[in-house]
Amino acid sequence: MEMQRLATTLEASLDPAQNKKAEIALLEEQRKPNFSLHLLQIAASDEYNPTARLASALYFKNYIRRNWTDEDGNYKLPKNEADAIKRELIGLMIRVPANIQYQLGDAVGVIADSDFWRRWDTLDLVSRLTADNARTNNGVLQVAHSIFKRWRPLYRSDELFTEINHVLSKFGEPFVQLLGTTDQLIDKNANNKAMLSQYMSTMNLMTKLLYDLSVQDLPPIFEDNIQSVTTLLHKYLVYDNSLLHSDSDNEAGLLEIVKSGIFEVLGLYAQKYEDAFGPYIEQFIGSSWSLLTTTGLDTKNDILVSKALQFLTVVTRMSQHARAFNSEDTMSQVIERVVLPNLTLRESDMEMFEDEPIEFIRRDLEGSDSDTRRRAATDFLQQLLAQFQKLVTDVVLRYINHYLSDFSKSPSANWKSKDTAVYLFSAIAAKGSVTAAQGVKSVNELVNVLDFFQTNVAKDLISDSHVEPILKVDAVKYLYVFRSQITRQQWRDAFPLVVKQLGSADYVVYTYAAIAVERVLALTEDSKQPVISQADVQPLSAQLLQHLFQLIESNAEPAKLQENEFLMRCVMRVLIVIRDGVIPITDTVLAHFIKITQIISPNPANPRFYYYHFEALGAFIRFAAPSQPEKLENGLYPVFGSILQNDVQEFVPYVFQLFAALLEANPSGILTTYYTSLIQPILSPALWASKGNIPALVRLLSSLMSRGAAQIAQNHQLQPILNIFQSLITTRANDIYGFELVESIVAHFEPSAIDGYFVTILQLLFTRLQNSKTDAFTSRFVRLYHSISARVDGGLGADWFINHANQMQDGIYVQLYLSIILPDTQKLVRPLDRKIAVISLCKTLTDSVAFAEKYKKGWAFTCEALLKLLENPPILASTDDTIVDHDVDDMSFGVGFTQLQTIKRPARDYWPEVTDVKSWVGRQLQDANARRGGKIKAFAEERLSQSPQALQVLSMYMGR
Numbered sequence: 001m002e003m004q005r006l007a008t009t010l011e012a013s014l015d016p017a018q019n020k021k022a023e024i025a026l027l028e029e030q031r032k033p034n035f036s037l038h039l040l041q042i043a044a045s046d047e048y049n050p051t052a053r054l055a056s057a058l059y060f061k062n063y064i065r066r067n068w069t070d071e072d073g074n075y076k077l078p079k080n081e082a083d084a085i086k087r088e089l090i091g092l093m094i095r096v097p098a099n100i101q102y103q104l105g106d107a108v109g110v111i112a113d114s115d116f117w118r119r120w121d122t123l124d125l126v127s128r129l130t131a132d133n134a135r136t137n138n139g140v141l142q143v144a145h146s147i148f149k150r151w152r153p154l155y156r157s158d159e160l161f162t163e164i165n166h167v168l169s170k171f172g173e174p175f176v177q178l179l180g181t182t183d184q185l186i187d188k189n190a191n192n193k194a195m196l197s198q199y200m201s202t203m204n205l206m207t208k209l210l211y212d213l214s215v216q217d218l219p220p221i222f223e224d225n226i227q228s229v230t231t232l233l234h235k236y237l238v239y240d241n242s243l244l245h246s247d248s249d250n251e252a253g254l255l256e257i258v259k260s261g262i263f264e265v266l267g268l269y270a271q272k273y274e275d276a277f278g279p280y281i282e283q284f285i286g287s288s289w290s291l292l293t294t295t296g297l298d299t300k301n302d303i304l305v306s307k308a309l310q311f312l313t314v315v316t317r318m319s320q321h322a323r324a325f326n327s328e329d330t331m332s333q334v335i336e337r338v339v340l341p342n343l344t345l346r347e348s349d350m351e352m353f354e355d356e357p358i359e360f361i362r363r364d365l366e367g368s369d370s371d372t373r374r375r376a377a378t379d380f381l382q383q384l385l386a387q388f389q390k391l392v393t394d395v396v397l398r399y400i401n402h403y404l405s406d407f408s409k410s411p412s413a414n415w416k417s418k419d420t421a422v423y424l425f426s427a428i429a430a431k432g433s434v435t436a437a438q439g440v441k442s443v444n445e446l447v448n449v450l451d452f453f454q455t456n457v458a459k460d461l462i463s464d465s466h467v468e469p470i471l472k473v474d475a476v477k478y479l480y481v482f483r484s485q486i487t488r489q490q491w492r493d494a495f496p497l498v499v500k501q502l503g504s505a506d507y508v509v510y511t512y513a514a515i516a517v518e519r520v521l522a523l524t525e526d527s528k529q530p531v532i533s534q535a536d537v538q539p540l541s542a543q544l545l546q547h548l549f550q551l552i553e554s555n556a557e558p559a560k561l562q563e564n565e566f567l568m569r570c571v572m573r574v575l576i577v578i579r580d581g582v583i584p585i586t587d588t589v590l591a592h593f594i595k596i597t598q599i600i601s602p603n604p605a606n607p608r609f610y611y612y613h614f615e616a617l618g619a620f621i622r623f624a625a626p627s628q629p630e631k632l633e634n635g636l637y638p639v640f641g642s643i644l645q646n647d648v649q650e651f652v653p654y655v656f657q658l659f660a661a662l663l664e665a666n667p668s669g670i671l672t673t674y675y676t677s678l679i680q681p682i683l684s685p686a687l688w689a690s691k692g693n694i695p696a697l698v699r700l701l702s703s704l705m706s707r708g709a710a711q712i713a714q715n716h717q718l719q720p721i722l723n724i725f726q727s728l729i730t731t732r733a734n735d736i737y738g739f740e741l742v743e744s745i746v747a748h749f750e751p752s753a754i755d756g757y758f759v760t761i762l763q764l765l766f767t768r769l770q771n772s773k774t775d776a777f778t779s780r781f782v783r784l785y786h787s788i789s790a791r792v793d794g795g796l797g798a799d800w801f802i803n804h805a806n807q808m809q810d811g812i813y814v815q816l817y818l819s820i821i822l823p824d825t826q827k828l829v830r831p832l833d834r835k836i837a838v839i840s841l842c843k844t845l846t847d848s849v850a851f852a853e854k855y856k857k858g859w860a861f862t863c864e865a866l867l868k869l870l871e872n873p874p875i876l877a878s879t880d881d882t883i884v885d886h887d888v889d890d891m892s893f894g895v896g897f898t899q900l901q902t903i904k905r906p907a908r909d910y911w912p913e914v915t916d917v918k919s920w921v922g923r924q925l926q927d928a929n930a931r932r933g934g935k936i937k938a939f940a941e942e943r944l945s946q947s948p949q950a951l952q953v954l955s956m957y958m959g960r
Contacts, residue, residue, distance in 0.1 A: 003042065004048075006029060006038060007042050007048045007056065009026060010052055014058075016603060030063070033081075034081055034084075036060060036063060036064070036067075037084055037088075039057075039060040040088060042056035043056040043057040043060060043096060043100055043103075044092045053096075054100060054103070058103050060103070061103050061104065065107075069114045070731070071731060072732065072772070073114055089107070090122060090128075090143050093105065093142060094139030098138075101139065102142075105145070105146035108143055108146040108147060109149070117163055117166055117167070123166075123167065123170040125140050125143055126140075126171055126174050128140045129174055132181075134185075134199050135198065138201055138205060141202065141209060144171065144209055144212075145205060145209055148209060148212035149208070149212050151212060152212065154216070161216070164216060168220075172222075175206070175209065176221060178202075179229070179232060182202045182203055182206065183235070186199045190241060190243075191243070197244070197254060200254045200255075200258060203258055204257055204258045207262055210222075210265050211264055211265050211268060214268060214269070218269075227280075230280040233284075234287065237262050237284065238290075238291075240255070241255070248300060249300055250300055251300055252300045257303075259304050259307075260307045263308050264307060266311050267307075267314045270315055270318070274318070282321075285312070285324075288308045288312055289312075291305075291308055292305065292309070292338050293337050299348045305376070306372060306373060307376075309338075309377055309380045310379070312380055313379050316380070316383045316384055325388065326388055328391065331388070331392065332395055334384070335396060338377070338380070339377050339380065340399065342373035342374065342377035343373075343374055343377050343378070345416055350470075353508060357507040357508045361508060361566070364477075365477070365512075374423070381427050381428065382427060382430070389446065393428055393447065397428075400421045403417040404421045415468040415470070419468075421456070426478060428444055429447050429482070430442075430443060431443060437523075437885070439482060443482070450490070457474070457478050458475070460472055461476070462497065469506040469509050472509045473512050476512045476515075477512060477516075479498060479516055479520075480516040483516075483519060483520055483523055491532060495520060498516050498517055498520070499513070501513035502517070502544075503547070510551060511564060511566050514567050517570055517574075518569050518573040521577050522573060522885065534577055534579060534581060537578055537581075538578055541581060541582070541585075542585045542588070545588075545589060546588065548567055548570055548571050548574070549592040551564075552564065553599075558599055558605060559605045561596065561600060562600050562609040562610065563609070565609040565611075568609055568612040572615045572616035572619060575620055576619050576902065578623075581623075582623055583623070583624055586624050586628060587631075589624075590620070590631070590636075593613075593617050593620065593636075594636070597639050597643075601639075601642065601643055601651060602648075604648065604650040604651060614651075614900055615901065617658060618657070618658060618661060618900045618901075618903035619903075620632075621658060621662055621665060622902055622903055625661070626665050626666075626667055629662070629666040629667070633666070644681075652690070652692075653692045653693055653696045653896070653897045654696075654898075656682075656693065656696035656700045657699060657900050660696070660699045660700040660905075661903035663675055663700075670707060671711060675708070676711060679708070679715075679717055680717070682700060685724075688724055688727065691733070691734075692897040694728070694897070695737060695897045698737040701741065701744070702740060702741065705745065705749070709748040709753070718745070718753060718754070719757075722757055722761070725741045725742055726764055729764055729765065729768065735768070735776075735777055735780070739783075742761060746796065747787070751795040751796055755804075759804050762805055763808055765784075766808070769781065778824050779824065779827065779833075782837075785840070786833075786836045786837045786839075786841075787910075789801060789841075790836055790840040790843055790911070797847060798840070798847075798848040798850065799848050799850050802850050814858070818858075818861070822865050825841070826865070826868060831874035831875060832909060835876065835909075835911070837869060838870065838921065839914060839920075841862050841865055841866040842925070845859065845925070845928075846928035847928070852939065856942075859939060860944055860946075860950075864947065864950050867950055867953050873917050873918055874917060876915075883902050921957055925954070926958055929958060940955070
């Protein structure tokens with residue numbers, strides 16, 4: 001493909017109508033040499049249109065993320081190609097437009113993660129800095145920021161500080177000099193808008209770098225220059241120039257952006273470096289107050305105001321600065337002039353409520369509103385409350401009563417006053433943040449949460465008319481926030497009122513209702529009992545689910561249907577709560593799931609929506625499939641098959657999990673024709689090339705083997721499975737899945753089927769143990785050994801393992817057993833793994849010919865290891881059918897693997913009959929001793945003669 005055709009294809013990849021075809025073409029192009037360099041050439045060249053250049057930079061960024069290094073840090077690209085990228089990238093970033101710089105900067109960060117600084121010391125970029133060329137300097141600083149911002153979330157370590165000190169040794173002095181030079185150039189070009197904007201962009205980048213370089217510790221060069229640095233920061237915090245004023249009421253301009261960045265630095269310095277920064281804080285407090293009381297309510301100022309409030313929140317934690325607020329008059333001014341203006345709904349908020357309701361909900365509810373005025377003002381108010389609880393409570397209650405009184409004079413005209421009152425009350429009533437599981441856990445004892453609800457809020461839920469939608473939202477949100485403060489009985493009265501709001505015609509109202517219903521259904525008391533039980537929900541579940549599905553399907557356009565993940569999350573929760581109560585409405589629910597899946601499959605648009613969709617579908621399969629497997633299989637096979645056929649990459653890992661769940665739920669225990677026909681396609685190497693598919697494919701393949709091992713062996717499909725095992729076991733990222741596969745093979749195939757392969761399997765495992773073992777790898781190897789050793793009745797056992805190990809290398813077993821298996825057995829943590837080890841070691845003592853006749857010392861060592869395990873006998877927890885929630889904010893979505901919790905497979909216990917391991921060991925030893933004419937007792941007396949304590953303990957077991 002020539003360069004122009006590649007550029008056209010890249011441009012097409014941004015068009016939803018052409019995306020799929022373009023992606024396929026690009027996957028083919030990736031196989032050609034120097035593909036990444038071709039992407040850089042297109043991004044860098046003015047010959048191509050801006051959209052193609054941006055698309056090329058985007059694709060380059062994602063390509064580098066996937067293909068730069070493996071888990072061991074080795075280049076996946078040819079070394080000459082990787083070297084060329086590192087050599088060209090910095091110079092290229094200096095030349096390209098800012099939007100392309102931003103995308104390439106992310107790629108720089110990925111490369112820096114593995115290569116900086118020992119394999120890629122980019123600090124020759126310091127030599128590229130100029131005295132007055134802003135464009136060049138901005139390119140250099142963008143590269144530096146892309147590299148150094150990686151430090152922000154990292155934990156302290158010697159390696160990290162070595163890197164930072166290396167950077168400061170090369171970059172620190174030029175950086176401080178450039179700060180001063182840029183300041184002078186801004187003054188010099190105060191009347192030249194074009195140049196002023198470029199130099200202010202430089203100042204913006206330098207503010208970001210000031211944060212990057214200081215985030216772990218205060219650099220000595222900054223501490224030595226703290227006065228000049230703080231003077232400069234203060235200058236630009238109060239700086240104004242009409243040439244930099246934004247023409248938009250909505251989009252922040254350079255002035256707002258620079259000042260926001262300065263506040264971030266100030267917050268960091270106030271929080272971490274008070275000793276050095278403390279003497280300079282007061283001037284910034286005064287400037288913050290001035291800025292907050294004079295800055296308008298335009299949306300363009302939102303981030304700036306939020307950052308200023310966040311800085312004051314940090315300062316208020318310091319008692320010596322908080323004291324300034326400790327008077328009724330001052331506190332009243334703070335509430336009136338800073339808090340209230342930023343808590344009160346603005347016209348722009350109401351426009352978002354009406355025109356972009358889903359965005360309004362996400363900002364207001366999820367915590368993504370940390371840079372909104374309301375959130376920042378609330379945090380500031382709550383920090384003041386933490387310092388002066390009674391003062392703040394008394395002052396704020398006066399304002400609350402004022403707003404409620406204003407509302408009562410004219411509810412239709414003054415409804416915003418009530419919104420402000422409810423919001424204010426929630427802010428001072430809550431202590432701490434709203435937790436995902438339980439809402440507010442602790443409340444301000446100076447106010448009464450329930451009384452306020454009953455007196456001022458409940459009527460907005462009860463009334464069917466003449467209530468503003470925002471007040472309905474406030475009422476639902478109030479219950480959502482304080483849900484843990486409401487008793488089970490109180491919830492039984494309140495829950496129907498919340499459910500009722502699902503019938504609202506207003507998007508925000510019914511969505512908030514869905515959010516509250518879902519969270520309340522997930523709420524448990526201290527006893528772990530649900531606040532709303534299955535019996536409470538079952539009678540209304542059919543109507544509730546039908547209504548939720550209708551809301552989801554109200555707009556059949558794929559992107560719009562997927563917009564509201566909160567509704568689908570509520571569907572999921574209802575299904576989890578009613579469990580097998582879904583069986584009577586299986587047909588209806590199945591039809592909705594099929595319809596929604598068909599609509600969204602061509603265009604997966606919202607990862608959170610389709611995650612909850614598949615979780616809900618998983619819950620449906622879990623509780624409905626066991627009683628009517630054919631109905632669900634016949635309904636879902638075609639839509640799942642279509643997803644695989646069309647390679648909907650975002651959905652494929654979910655579909656494989658759901659296929660496995662359907663198979664496992666079928667009580668027949670057989671492998672149907674459909675699943676038999678599925679085996680060969682899922683062994684295709686192309687499917688296993690995607691990392692996101694691997695965990696789901698391993699689960700599905702394990703489930704298939706558990707029911708169809710004989711058919712798989714008969715169809716000569718074991719060899720391809722072992723080829724997959726080989727590719728998995730050789731990499732650290734996937735070796736755990738390799739072990740899952742081989743453990744399933746050991747558990748389900750006849751020994752005769754795997755005899756010819758097992759030496760090769762051991763060779764692969766031994767190679768990893770010798771060359772690149774990890775603690776996790778060793779632990780799984782030991783578990784695999786015990787899984788084999790414990791299966792004497794299945795034709796395996798210790799002797800079977802010994803025979804195959806010694807075929808590989810004569811005598812290797814003894815070395816392996818003494819240096820790895822026995823010592824690492826004691827390191828096993830999971831009760832199930834320890835239980836398998838107990839069974840394995842016991843059966844070695846009672847059934848192994850090799851240990852009876854050849855490894856006499858080994859018999860004694862095995863006995864001692866077994867007794868040591870029994871000192872702290874493994875006790876498996878009782879089976880818990882609870883479905884554990886994911887915190888979706890901690891999850892990464894997209895093309896990859898996300899575990900579906902509703903169908904998560906519990907660890908399988910192949911010996912469920914063994915409950916009390918001590919009693920079981922005693923019976924095994926007694927039975928074996930009787931069966932073998934007293935030999936076990938004789939072995940013990942002979943081989944434990946040097947370990948009288950072990951002999952005594954073993955005799956106690958045998959005497960039970």
